[in-house]
Amino acid sequence: MMKMMTFFQTSVGDHQTNPSMPPQYEPELSPTGRKPRAVSETESDTASLASSEDLSPHMERVSTQDKDEKKKKKKKKGIIKMFDVLTRGMRKKSHSGPTAEVPETVVKPDAPPPTVEELYSALKQERLEMAPHLLMLERALVQDTTGMNEEDLICQQSKVEALYTLLWSAVLRVVRRPLENEPELLLQALNVILEQEQEDQRVAAEERGPSVLATTRPRHWLKRWQENVKDSVEERMTRPPSAILDGPRPEGMEASSEAAQSFLYMGKTMKEDLLAVAQRLQPLYPAEFNVFCTYATCYHNYFSSQLTAMTQFELNDQDTSLLLLWVKNLYPNDIINHPKLSEELQAAGLGSLLPPKKTRKLEVDYISNETANVQELMMRGLALEVERWSEDEEPMNLEGYFHSELPIDIIQIISAAQVKADTRALGEQMKPLLMAKFSSFLKSYQQAFADFTEKSKPKHYRATIMANINNxxxxxxxxxxxxxxxxxxLSSYIFHPLREIEQSGFNILLQNLFLALKSLFKRLTQTRWATHEETVAEIIKITSDCLPEFKALRKRYQEDIMEAIHLYLVKEYIIRLSKRRLVLRTADLQLNLADQISADAKNIQCFCAQNGSPAAWLEPALPTLAEIIRLQDTSAIKIEVATFASRFPDFSKGHLGAILTIKGNLSNSEIKSIKSILDVSTLLTDSSRSLFSLIKVG
Known part of the structure; x- marks a missing residue:
C-alpha cells in the first residue's frame, strides 16, 4: 500500500487523471530535522492549528524514472484502496432523542475525497459535514502505515490533530450557545460528538499492537461537552455588578445583602435556564447526552459550591438566616418542586445545597440567635412600657377602653420570628422555644407590674392598672x-403571671370600695338586722357609684370585676350571719330573720345581675341559708343542708354550726345529727367557685 503522506500532499485530480502516475511529492521534514510531534486537541488555535501553508502541497523535485517498480505498484494499490474508503457511503446511526432525529451525513459515492487543504478550508468555515471525511482520514492513517517511516507518520498525525482542533472549535461554537443556533446545525454538531464517542468505543474494542503514533483515542468529546456545559453554567451563574433584580422578593430575603442579591440571581437564572433546557433543548438532544440532568447537575453543583464556600467563614445572624432560607425553603420549593421542573429534577436526584452536618449546625445557630433576639426585643419593649408608667402618661383610650401597645408589640415579635422560622422549615422546632421565652417575658412583666403597684400612686395610677389588666x-x-x-x-406557666396581674389589679381597684362596704356590713350585726333594708340599700348605692370607672376595662373584665363585687357582697353578708351573736329561740323570730335575709338576697342578686355579674352560681347561697333558718323539722333541715353542700362543696361543719347557732331551739343532739350530713366529703373541683373557704368561723 502507498504511503499515507501521498494523500495529504497530492491532489485528487492528479490521481484521477493518471492513476498510474507515481507520487510527485515526498514528506517535508521539520526545519530542525527532528520528527514533528503530534498536535494535541487541547492546544489553542494559534499554537496547534496548522497554517494554510502547512496543509497545502509543497512541490518537490520528481524522483528519477528508474525507481523500483515494486514500490510503485504498492503505492498504486494503496491509492485505490484509500479512495474506496473515502468514497464509500457513510450513514450516521439515528439517535434516541425524544422528538428530533439527527440528519444523516452521506458521502456520495461519485464525489472525490477532499484534499487536506480543502478539509482545512471547510473546517475553518465551520462546515461540520466534513467531519466524516476527517474521521476516515484518521482511520486510514492509523490502519495503513505501510512504507512510511516514523517521522512521516508523526508529521501526518500532527496535521490530522490540527484538523480535529478546527473541528472541535466549530462544534464548540455551536454547542456552547445551543439556543442561538438553528436546530439543524445543533443536531449536526451533536451528531459529530456522538460519532467521536462511537469511534472511541470502536478503537477501545480493537486490539492494536505497538505503534509510533501518539495515542489520540479516546478523545472524550462527550465529556468535553459536559465540561463545556459546566463552564458555561458558571458564566451564567456569575452575577454581573450591573444586574438588577426586579419583582417581589421572597419572604425573609435581606435585600441589602450582597450575598442575598447573588443567591437570588443564581436561583432566578437556574430556574429560567432549566426551563429553557427542558422545553427547547431536551427535545433536540440525543438521549446519550442526558442533557437536562447534565445542566441541572452543573447548576446545582455551582450553587452548592457558593453556599459551601460561604460556610467556611464566620457567619453573622443574617448570613445564617440567608443560607437556611435557601437550603430549607427557596431552593427545594421554588426550584426543585417547580411545577414544570419537578419531575425531571426529582429524577436527577440533586439533593440538598449543603451537607446535612453543615445544615444542622446552621439550624442550631439560627435557633439560638433567633430566640436570643426575640427575648432581647421583648425585654426592650417591656422597658419602654415601664418607662411610660414612671412618666405617669395616661394610657391611650381605644374604643372606650384603656389601651397599651405592649401586647401587640410582643405578639408581633413572636409571630414574626415564627413566620421567619417557618420559611426555613424550622417552625415546629421554634414554636415551643418561643413560647418558653414568652412565658419568661410574662414573669418579668408580672414582676414589673408588682413593683409599680408598690410605689407611690401617681395621677394616672388607676388608669394604668386598668390598661395592664386589659393587656x-x-x-x-x-x-x-x-x-x-x-x-x-407550659400553658399553665404562661397563664399564671396573667392571673397574678389580673387579681392584683382587681384588688387595687376594689380596695377602697370594699373598705367602705365593710363598715356597712358590720351595721347588720350591730343592729341585729333591724336596719337591714336601709343598710343593704346603702351598700348597693355606694357600689353602684363606683361602677362607671370600670367601664374603661374590657367587657370581659367588667364582668370579672362585677363577679368579684358580687362575691364580696354575698361573702360579707354570710360572715355577719356566722358571728354567733344572734340567737333566736322561737320559730317566729327565725321566720322573720329568714324573710329579711331572703329580701336582702333578692336585692343583692338583682343589682349584681343587672350590672353584668356572671356569678349566677352565687344566687342560691343566701336564700338557702334563709331556708335552713326558717325550717323547723330536723329531717327537712338535713335535706336542705345536703342540697346546699352539693352546690357549695367548701361548706363545712363549722360554717353549718355557726348558722345553726341562730336556731336557739335546737338541742345539741339535733345539731350533731344535722352536721353528720356533711360527713360525706365533697371535693371542690373549681377554685374559682370558692365561697365558704373565704369565710373563717370561730
Whole structure:
C-alpha cells in the first residue's frame, strides 16, 4: 500500500487523471530535522492549528524514472484502496432523542475525497459535514502505515490533530450557545460528538499492537461537552455588578445583602435556564447526552459550591438566616418542586445545597440567635412600657377602653420570628422555644407590674392598672390560640403571671370600695338586722357609684370585676350571719330573720345581675341559708343542708354550726345529727367557685 503522506500532499485530480502516475511529492521534514510531534486537541488555535501553508502541497523535485517498480505498484494499490474508503457511503446511526432525529451525513459515492487543504478550508468555515471525511482520514492513517517511516507518520498525525482542533472549535461554537443556533446545525454538531464517542468505543474494542503514533483515542468529546456545559453554567451563574433584580422578593430575603442579591440571581437564572433546557433543548438532544440532568447537575453543583464556600467563614445572624432560607425553603420549593421542573429534577436526584452536618449546625445557630433576639426585643419593649408608667402618661383610650401597645408589640415579635422560622422549615422546632421565652417575658412583666403597684400612686395610677389588666386579655387570647402546640405545663406557666396581674389589679381597684362596704356590713350585726333594708340599700348605692370607672376595662373584665363585687357582697353578708351573736329561740323570730335575709338576697342578686355579674352560681347561697333558718323539722333541715353542700362543696361543719347557732331551739343532739350530713366529703373541683373557704368561723 502507498504511503499515507501521498494523500495529504497530492491532489485528487492528479490521481484521477493518471492513476498510474507515481507520487510527485515526498514528506517535508521539520526545519530542525527532528520528527514533528503530534498536535494535541487541547492546544489553542494559534499554537496547534496548522497554517494554510502547512496543509497545502509543497512541490518537490520528481524522483528519477528508474525507481523500483515494486514500490510503485504498492503505492498504486494503496491509492485505490484509500479512495474506496473515502468514497464509500457513510450513514450516521439515528439517535434516541425524544422528538428530533439527527440528519444523516452521506458521502456520495461519485464525489472525490477532499484534499487536506480543502478539509482545512471547510473546517475553518465551520462546515461540520466534513467531519466524516476527517474521521476516515484518521482511520486510514492509523490502519495503513505501510512504507512510511516514523517521522512521516508523526508529521501526518500532527496535521490530522490540527484538523480535529478546527473541528472541535466549530462544534464548540455551536454547542456552547445551543439556543442561538438553528436546530439543524445543533443536531449536526451533536451528531459529530456522538460519532467521536462511537469511534472511541470502536478503537477501545480493537486490539492494536505497538505503534509510533501518539495515542489520540479516546478523545472524550462527550465529556468535553459536559465540561463545556459546566463552564458555561458558571458564566451564567456569575452575577454581573450591573444586574438588577426586579419583582417581589421572597419572604425573609435581606435585600441589602450582597450575598442575598447573588443567591437570588443564581436561583432566578437556574430556574429560567432549566426551563429553557427542558422545553427547547431536551427535545433536540440525543438521549446519550442526558442533557437536562447534565445542566441541572452543573447548576446545582455551582450553587452548592457558593453556599459551601460561604460556610467556611464566620457567619453573622443574617448570613445564617440567608443560607437556611435557601437550603430549607427557596431552593427545594421554588426550584426543585417547580411545577414544570419537578419531575425531571426529582429524577436527577440533586439533593440538598449543603451537607446535612453543615445544615444542622446552621439550624442550631439560627435557633439560638433567633430566640436570643426575640427575648432581647421583648425585654426592650417591656422597658419602654415601664418607662411610660414612671412618666405617669395616661394610657391611650381605644374604643372606650384603656389601651397599651405592649401586647401587640410582643405578639408581633413572636409571630414574626415564627413566620421567619417557618420559611426555613424550622417552625415546629421554634414554636415551643418561643413560647418558653414568652412565658419568661410574662414573669418579668408580672414582676414589673408588682413593683409599680408598690410605689407611690401617681395621677394616672388607676388608669394604668386598668390598661395592664386589659393587656392580659390580649395575651390570653394569643395563648389560647397557640395552646394546642404547647405542653400543658407550659400553658399553665404562661397563664399564671396573667392571673397574678389580673387579681392584683382587681384588688387595687376594689380596695377602697370594699373598705367602705365593710363598715356597712358590720351595721347588720350591730343592729341585729333591724336596719337591714336601709343598710343593704346603702351598700348597693355606694357600689353602684363606683361602677362607671370600670367601664374603661374590657367587657370581659367588667364582668370579672362585677363577679368579684358580687362575691364580696354575698361573702360579707354570710360572715355577719356566722358571728354567733344572734340567737333566736322561737320559730317566729327565725321566720322573720329568714324573710329579711331572703329580701336582702333578692336585692343583692338583682343589682349584681343587672350590672353584668356572671356569678349566677352565687344566687342560691343566701336564700338557702334563709331556708335552713326558717325550717323547723330536723329531717327537712338535713335535706336542705345536703342540697346546699352539693352546690357549695367548701361548706363545712363549722360554717353549718355557726348558722345553726341562730336556731336557739335546737338541742345539741339535733345539731350533731344535722352536721353528720356533711360527713360525706365533697371535693371542690373549681377554685374559682370558692365561697365558704373565704369565710373563717370561730
Amino acid at each position: 392580659c386579655l390580649t395575651f390570653r387570647t394569643y395563648t389560647d390560640k397557640e395552646s394546642k402546640a404547647m405542653e400543658k405545663d
